[in-house]
Amino acid sequence: MRFEQIIMPTSLDEAYNALVNDKKSILLAGGAFIKLQKRNVNSAIDLSKLDLSYIKVEPTTFEIGAMTSLRQIEVEEELPSALKDSVKHIVGVALRNIATIGGSVCGKYSFSNLITALLALEADLVFFKKGKISLVDFLKSEDTDPDILVKIIIPRVIQSLYTSKQLTYTDFPIINMAISKNDHLRISVGARPMIATLIEDPNLHLSSKELLKDIDFESDLKAGEEYRRALAESMLEDALKEVRTWK
Amino acid sequence: MEITLNVNHNIHKVLVESDEMLLDTLRKLGYKSVKKGCDTTTCGICSVSIDDELIPSCSYLSYRAEGKKILTVEGLKEDARKIGEALTAEGVEQCGYCSPSLVVAIHTMLKQYEDPSDEEIKHYLVGNLCRCSGYEGHNRAIKHYMEVRHDGSK
Ligand SMILES: Cc1cc2nc3c(=O)[nH]c(=O)nc-3n(C[C@H](O)[C@H](O)[C@H](O)COP(=O)(O)OP(=O)(O)OC[C@H]3O[C@@H](n4cnc5c(N)ncnc54)[C@H](O)[C@@H]3O)c2cc1C
Ligand code: FES
Ligand code: FES
Numbered sequence: 001m002r003f004e005q006i007i008m009p010t011s012l013d014e015a016y017n018a019l020v021n022d023k024k025s026i027l028l029a030g031g032a033f034i035k036l037q038k039r040n041v042n043s044a045i046d047l048s049k050l051d052l053s054y055i056k057v058e059p060t061t062f063e064i065g066a067m068t069s070l071r072q073i074e075v076e077e078e079l080p081s082a083l084k085d086s087v088k089h090i091v092g093v094a095l096r097n098i099a100t101i102g103g104s105v106c107g108k109y110s111f112s113n114l115i116t117a118l119l120a121l122e123a124d125l126v127f128f129k130k131g132k133i134s135l136v137d138f139l140k141s142e143d144t145d146p147d148i149l150v151k152i153i154i155p156r157v158i159q160s161l162y163t164s165k166q167l168t169y170t171d172f173p174i175i176n177m178a179i180s181k182n183d184h185l186r187i188s189v190g191a192r193p194m195i196a197t198l199i200e201d202p203n204l205h206l207s208s209k210e211l212l213k214d215i216d217f218e219s220d221l222k223a224g225e226e227y228r229r230a231l232a233e234s235m236l237e238d239a240l241k242e243v244r245t246w247k
Numbered sequence: 248m249e250i251t252l253n254v255n256h257n258i259h260k261v262l263v264e265s266d267e268m269l270l271d272t273l274r275k276l277g278y279k280s281v282k283k284g285c286d287t288t289t290c291g292i293c294s295v296s297i298d299d300e301l302i303p304s305c306s307y308l309s310y311r312a313e314g315k316k317i318l319t320v321e322g323l324k325e326d327a328r329k330i331g332e333a334l335t336a337e338g339v340e341q342c343g344y345c346s347p348s349l350v351v352a353i354h355t356m357l358k359q360y361e362d363p364s365d366e367e368i369k370h371y372l373v374g375n376l377c378r379c380s381g382y383e384g385h386n387r388a389i390k391h392y393m394e395v396r397h398d399g400s401k
């Protein structure tokens with residue numbers, strides 16, 4: 001992507017006004033994905049001076065600023081394992097030092113490791129204008145009104161896990177999956193290759209095949225539909241063995 | 248726009264485009280050890296250290312580096328010599344295209360992990376691709392370097 005000027009707002013108000021006043025502007029987080037896009041815009045609104053890079057460990061929740069890098073998430077001991085493990089295979093340390101959680105969520109990438117984990121962890125998103133909205137609703141929404149993601153809130157969970165299969169250590173996943181346990185169990189399946197989705201009311205007495213029967217899979221260059229389903233079934237079976245040991 | 252960059256403790260005032268990447272600026276300034284590979288944040292060949300973090304310079308906007316300490320292999324001198332010798336002794340410095348960024352990556356890794364395990368080394372360096380070597384020799388070279396880095400021996 002090419003852009004003619006950089007705008008460096010120091011308040012969310014300033015950033016939002018710049019965004020709505022110029023239709024040919026874009027919010028710039030880590031910039032890793034933006035760089036790959038073949039587009040020209042007038043201005044890039046750099047979010048790095050808005051103090052949105054933080055992880056707050058609260059008694060019942062974690063609050064993660066939108067500009068927090070994937071590497072910060074990876075090395076923060078307190079965060080749930082599903083979240084930390086979801087970023088570990090994303091390319092390499094260098095990319096994870098620049099790519100952000102906000103850019104990952106707002107990109108709505110269907111292969112996203114992080115979205116799969118956040119969905120299982122029951123994440124809420126806080127936007128500057130639209131306020132709080134659940135990740136589930138955000139993924140379904142077709143609302144294209146410009147807004148700025150400020151932070152992500154996840155409740156503390158008792159246990160969680162993340163697992164994925166990719167053709168090489170750092171490749172895009174061909175299936176990813178996350179499970180979290182609180183007073184209930186949440187299982188999300190992503191890179192189907194469509195974006196992550198939840199298994200409704202998962203019943204641990206069912207087999208992984210039965211649990212996945214209403215989840216759609218499709219084929220793409222990396223894997224066929226049947227292979228993906230078989231892989232997901234086997235991954236879920238393994239994951240459930242661990243889940244059954246959770247207190 | 249005019250920005251001021253601190254590269255290997257040298258201060259440069261330089262004119263850059265708003266969307267200019269640090270890789271291009273560093274090469275313009277003569278730091279030719281910084282190479283372009285994939286240009287998509289996939290191969291790690293362009294990595295430099297910024298404030299002791301490993302950063303892909305192909306995807307890092309130059310103006311964002313203002314006020315920070317940039318380190319390339321030209322600034323590493325003694326460390327670079329020792330790591331280079333360890334890589335050569337294991338026969339993994341072949342075309343050499345990946346070596347400058349690998350040296351910087353090893354340097355930043357050892358800033359963050361005092362004595363990294365095999366698993367930590369693999370995990371930290373997996374984003375630094377090498378088309379020639381096969382990586383086992385890299386691991387042996389890194390371990391050898393970790394043994395000799397604090398003394399005057401080779
Ligand atoms: C080579 C490569 C390989 C990758 N492989 C994987 C992988 O295997 N698995 C995986 O999960 N991810 C992968 N990713 C994606 C990566 O993890 C990030 O999700 C991606 O780079 C976007 O993060 P960013 O900070 O770079 O965002 P940017 O590129 O800066 O922005 C992405 C989009 O989000 C918008 N945006 C950013 N922040 C906000 C905000 N606060 N509010 C509103 N909109 C915002 C931007 O305007 C833009 O449209 C890969 C990326 C690259 C470049
Ligand atoms: S050239 Fe930057 S990561 Fe490949
Ligand atoms: S030695 Fe040739 S790419 Fe590594």
